[in-house]
Amino acid sequence: MAYNLTVLDPFEFEELVCDIFTKKFDELIESFKVGADQGIDLRHICADKNATTIFQCKRYDENGFYELKRSAKKEKEKIDLLAPEKYVLVTSIPLSPKNKKELLDILKPWCKSESDILGKNEINTLLSTYPSVLKKHFKLWISSTTILESILHSHTFNYTDNEIESFIEDLPKMVIHEGFYRCKDIVENHNHVLISGDPGIGKTTVAKLLMLDFMSAGYEVAFVGTNIDEAWSLLHKTKEENTKLAIVYDDFLGRTDFNENKLTKNEDRRILDLIKKCEKSSNTKLILTTREYIFEDAKRQHGALHDNEREFEKYAIKLDDYTKKNKAQILFNHLYFSKLPESKLVKFVESKIYNILIYHKNFNPRIIATFCNSKTAKQYTDDEYIEYIKKAFSNPVAIWEKPFHDDISETAKIILLILLSLDGQSHFDELRSLTSKTIKRPTSLEFETEFLNSLKQLEGNFTKTQRIKSETESTYLVRFSNPSIEDFLINLSRKNPSYIRDIVDSIQFFSQITHLIPILVTKEPPNNYKSDLIEELLKKTISLEGSFRKRPIASFNRNSLFWYTEGISVFSVIAAALILREAIHKRIPEELLEKMTKTEFWNEEIKKSAMPGNVTSQLGALVGYIAESNFYDDYEKHLFEKSLRKSILTDEHIDSFAMGLDDVINLEYVLTKIGKTLSYDEMDFLLRFTEMRILPDLVGGHDLDELEHALNAVEDSFLRSSVIEDEISIRLAELEDVRERMSKYTSSHGSGEEADKEGKIDLDSMFSGLKEAVNQIV
Template sequence: MTNKMAEYDFRTLSPPDFELLVQDLLQVELGIRLEGFKSGPDGGVDLRYSKAFDNDIVVQCKRYIGNQYRTLKLNLEKKELPKVLKLNPKRYVVATSVPLTIGQKDELVSLLRPYCKKRSDILGAEDLNRILRENPKVERSHFKLWLTSTEVLQRLLKHGIFTRSMIELEEIRRRISIFVPTESVKRASKTLDENGVCLLSGIPGVGKTTTAEILVAQLVEQGWECVVVSSDIEEAFEAFREKEKQVFIYDDFLGQTDLNPRLGKNEDQRLLQMMGVCKRKPKLKRLILTTREHVLDQGLREHEKLKRANLNPSQCVVALEDLTESTRAKILCNHLFFFGVNQKTRKKLVESGAARRVIDHANYSPRVTETMCELYVDERITPAAFGRRFIQLLDNPGDIWREPFENQIGGDARVILKLFALHESDQRLSDLSLCFSDYQIAAGCDLGQLDRRFKRAIGELENMFIRLAEQRAFTYVKFHNPAVKDFLKQVLTEEPQFLQAVAQRVSVYSVVLSAYEILIRTASFKPEPSEVRFAIERTLNTPELRFFEVSEGCFPWTVSPPQRLNDWIRVLSTLNASAITDEVMLIVDRCLTEWDNPVKDVSMLANKFYEWATKKKSSVTQPIEPLVDRLLNHCNCLEDLRYVSELTSSADRSKTLHKKVEQKFYDQSIAWVNDEIESSELAEHADDVINEYEITASVLGVDEAPLTEERSRVSEMYEEVEDAEDSAEPLSGLDTEKSEADDILDSLRY
């Protein structure tokens, strides 16, 4: 819960937000119901209490940043006092975010007498904070207020909730301030409460990550511990405490593109186990996942277990359809206000009709709005040009980056950007430098000059296209804005010659694979078989680390050689050239002979290899029996057996090898089950292990009877943890006042 002694300066509330807060506070303070009015010229009335048609009580709300008493007094004297004289209210109340001394209050009462009758008719920041402390329900209902207090933000940062893309408290405050709750937030909250698991999916830039962060932040304030999973669901199990309220957030859990799904070995099974725990105990454990819609589709194709799990009850799509006209208008207003777009520019945007065209535009999204506001701050766009540039950006989102990309940076900088865009994740600066060197050296460039050229190009790109961050004694690269990468993906589809050069020169696996993927999708691509073989061999074992920012720094991870080959087969499978097929099969054949581990990766690769060979009507040279024997020797869990079983089912029609798999099951399965149960820290995991045994027995077609005794023993070993009696406090304060979009836009003029 929030700190009852918190002192707010109200800077994270827009003027309409501040007015709503004052309305709620004065209604409980005075015990009356106050009328509110739409945004726009108020004639001196922000809030009003009237028994008939008289102005019994008129309230004026003045929101400023910091101690601006002189500005407040001047505004009341020159602008508001003439309106008060005309209104002639029985009582006039001023509520302001400015801190006030006793002398300052007396001065304002004297200025506004007889309408302000006593000192209590002037409410400064300290008075509003007092009423908030006395009325915690009001405080809770205005989540932007308490969520952006320094104490709360520091607690959220300690949990690592916002550290993926934000570092400073002021940046986080602005991010929360511009957030406008949508129907997707309500759906996600309900899904999480009822199901314990919420999978947020949607197109890039629609607000999935921010929605997840807001939900988690509110749970943290209700006493939940947050665990941020950065690279593998195993991090959640390591942090798992059975009787504590914990919410786990796993952003982009399948990666940011559909080229290289992020889930590592056995992670799909472990992820399903964690989902099972959260579904059974939503009062104690909750899991929030986010992913892009097209990446989810690819992930379900790549991970059979996820596909079979039926994620529909947990899925909540964050859709553009949730952005109603009024919501779009509020998002626009918040961005303009908190990014510091001046009143003259805001007024011009409305009066020219550009504001209405913006929120009605088919390409409208919060990301585009943020990009435009950032450009306003960076480039100091004139009021007349702002609306035109905004519409141009929406018409062609990439154009805002095309001009600086083509005319404001040099050739080396453009090459670096395109290489970085082909990479899966954030990248170490040193690794990007090596990638650049690969590309340029193969083109005949002087090695001695490359380091200087690279540093100069990075200087051109920094703060315009990329950001550099220091963590754990190294520097890594991030895109300054996600829209930059979206733009560069479009650029890459227009440059097949560059992609072909990358495919021939660079040794970074994900970059070369991404180049092939785009070429195959967008061009009439007919590579030489020897080029394909060389590209695969060049990238199969090269070191490559990918980095995802977490609270402790950057977490590195890599992709195993079998998984790389598996990805290569998937990407190349649409090519029909028999010569390429033969080249790839020779590499696969040799690798399967040389590799011993891991069982899952090799089995999946071998299975795809045999399926591919059958589809291409090619002869298979790899003897299956030695491979199966070697894999069985390395099996150490039930899942390994299932993968080998799938391999033997597709490649061994005589079923002789399948019997070896069955025998391994009879010899080892009970021991494996006992080891898993005894080493488990989760009570629920025992049932999961037994269920896995039954699934494996069913897949292999063997008798489940030997486990009957084990099930009885397990039930005695574990006592089910009782569900917590106290239910989680429901999300509050997310409902927004419904008003017409035109009224909201009209407020930009004042």
């Protein structure tokens, strides 16, 4: 198996060599603190012969032989002073026999033969001999050709090959810290993990590393972006195929602050149900991420999350989790693997600003990634660049203020705001079309030129563009280059809502409305200007209601480009209008309110909406808002719920709301938020539906975990003491007779045992290595 040694930084490469030879000799290999080494990286003293072997580790890019040769000549002077019994040179470069001979001629007599000079091929052979070493070097393992091939041929939902390849390309910059291994242990032992922490601290990076790990083990990966129903739908689809599924729900409570629109009125329960299901399943993993302060806010507002906090196997990534060495490596790696000009790297080292950054209270990998962007750096002289870095750490969000206000055109600003309304990404034709609704020019050619020039201004700094293609078609995906850009635009728009007004004309999709609502509707009462803007957004919603285009989204599935449309139901549209109306204290018109109490209205709307496969969460949002609203009296609420029940609990419509047992239980929960209990006939309908449509598939399977989860769910629901409970129990007993429950796999790893000690790092010597590496960096 071939491993890509260039994903390791110089210090990781040295640790790898130390681990290999410790295993090979079965004796201690001495390593020394990061810094000036006087020609010694590692040392081995043979107990029997009292002979000393010195190891020198040289990490270069694969075409860096001439730099290695030049370095060997400099090292020879140090070796002559040390006069070791034996000297071994280990490098990441693949070496030919000719290369080895040239190096041996330089390093004689200390290198006794060419066997004392090891290149990439020899290291790969040793790794195959000592595979346990790889447990400590996750980046190296995941970059192997075999693992990468299995990853790139695996099945992903809502995530493109380009995105996976882009993440793998960024592997060298990453530092695998103790937090990753803890999260890995949690999810392997409990099948789910909640990763929380401050913005930019590395939550999504850890989630994506876990994603690669599971993909390499044969899991299909699903990225959930809207609500938990997406995850449930995928579970139902993959259940019949006995597929191993890993679900990643990034920022499941929202990206900037907690809002009721992100966690719908029954999604808290759905998430808890999914966690319980994953705990019982041997084939399903769940990875949730959220910002810590959002999670705390959500617990205060949602009793279900507070009362069931222990259900979450939570790991919080904090700044304290990064040791001094971790932070130094994060900073070093971003610089070492960047495309920054030589002069800026030299200035960075000479200024010794790293001493400030590593100890700074705002230390954050995302900020570091931002100022290591070569396009950003070009805007500044070398001295200005150092000041820019200081300001970036003092006020992280403000780093986008100058480029946004001073360096891009008005059209470029509109493009960014439209991207904000599209959840941070759009395909090229869609973005061009929406921009043309706002930016009016005399001719199409004039607009096209201005649009393309604006995209060029943004590319590499504010946005990144990826080509997505299949055998028959292709498109370009435009997205924010950094999540902090979205934070900046949201804060900017909340302070100055006129930026949102500038893009109201571009709104063509309902999802744009839902992404703009939490920006405008906050806990703070709106002033007159914002109230007018909210009313304008409400008018837009009403004017497009019934004619909203479902937004087509380009994605990959089994490496084939395909298009799918967002699932929009009448419940989402009415709930959005309700939120906007309540924000400006505007009651629903009596005519619409009267319609909402009529079964005929819901029958017609459900038919017109071409309902997506499962809309229970969207229904729950609407019912929840009306249940808690002060705008409607109890009688009006009762009529509303009664008409909904009559429409949904029919053979014609029930399939849109219930695809599995959990859906039936959740639907009963949603439909009793106002009236509290179902009538006898309504209960009987759900029981008959479950017995005839859900139960046969459930008990006909062989999934013990699935049946155990189903039995637990039934025991806590209205289905208890029914034929359903009896049949599940009988089937469970049959399966338990023929096989034992599978024990959960518990992985072991070699991380953390050798945790670095705070005193053993010389920052000045470490970063002076950047000067030596400048030639290969640029």
